[in-house]
Amino acid sequence: IQNIGSYSRLSAARQSEIIEKLESYVDIDYPEEFMDQMLCIPIKNPIKIAGANEFFDKASIATHILEFGNNPLTKETMTMDDLNKYNEGTDIKNEVKNFMNRKRLFEEEYALKHR
Numbered sequence: 001i002q003n004i005g006s007y008s009r010l011s012a013a014r015q016s017e018i019i020e021k022l023e024s025y026v027d028i029d030y031p032e033e034f035m036d037q038m039l040c041i042p043i044k045n046p047i048k049i050a051g052a053n054e055f056f057d058k059a060s061i062a063t064h065i066l067e068f069g070n071n072p073l074t075k076e077t078m079t080m081d082d083l084n085k086y087n088e089g090t091d092i093k094n095e096v097k098n099f100m101n102r103k104r105l106f107e108e109e110y111a112l113k114h115r
Contacts, residue, residue, distance in 0.1 A: 028110055034103050036060050038072060046099050047087050049073065055099055058083075 030042050036057040045058040051074045061083060064072045071078040086092065 028107065031106070034106065038064065043099075043103070046096050046103075047083065048092050048095065049078070049083065050076075050086055055096075 028042065033054075034043055035041065036043050037054060038056060038060040041057060041060070043055055043057045046055040047058045047061060048055060049061060049071055051071060061072065062080060064070075065078055065080055065083060069078065070076060087096070
């Protein structure tokens with residue numbers, strides 16, 4: 001990267017930002033636990049929905065709710081307010097925190113193994 005055009009003239013902070021962005025595009029072979037089951041993408045913003053044990057990415061569920069107005073699993077009417085209220089519960093918040101810790105540990109271990 002440092003040999004590409006005017007890259008070397010950028011500030012160190014900007015260079016770091018570019019490198020970080022590029023590294024974020026590197027494919028990581030995530031286990032199913034960290035993948036959104038609807039869009040098959042890594043979960044970045046984990047949420048839960050009523051009737052599901054697994055996590056989903058908020059973007060996939062929000063898109064479904066806005067398009068269809070229901071819970072994608074149970075088909076019961078669901079709004080964004082319903083989704084947000086469900087995820088405000090202490091138990092769900094703790095599950096999300098635990099999920100994010102497990103995902104972070106996986107990513108750190110993956111990065112160490114694939115340097």
